[in-house]
Amino acid sequence: MDALKPCPFCGKNTGSIRLRNMYVPSDKSVFKDEYEAVCLNCGANTGKIYSSAFVRRNGKFVFHKDGYAEAVAGWNRRAEPEAPSPEEPGDHKNSDERREGND
Numbered sequence: 001m002d003a004l005k006p007c008p009f010c011g012k013n014t015g016s017i018r019l020r021n022m023y024v025p026s027d028k029s030v031f032k033d034e035y036e037a038v039c040l041n042c043g044a045n046t047g048k049i050y051s052s053a054f055v056r057r058n059g060k061f062v063f064h065k066d067g068y069a070e071a072v073a074g075w076n077r078r079a080e081p082e083a084p085s086p087e088e089p090g091d092h093k094n095s096d097e098r099r100e101g102n103d
């Protein structure tokens, strides 16, 4: 499981994945829950709900979709600063001022 990155807004390490809702239908064949990623310090969130789904197969719930991991990934994507444009090496003019250190 990936660790949550620091909050992009307040910089604190208080990102958290919160369980919002759970759905257990009467036939209990499919189990769903919803997560949101939120900062416990400043309340920043990804503005998106990630849902998990489990399907009962042979008496066991198996992951159909992992909403928790998606929420973590969503938070980390948001926490990631914009990819800096790599500096073009050709843009830099070579400075010809090279010191001759022969003293």
Ligand SMILES: [Zn+2]
Residues within 6 Å of the ligand: 007, 008, 009, 010, 011, 012, 039, 040, 041, 042, 043, 044
């Ligand atoms: Zn925050």
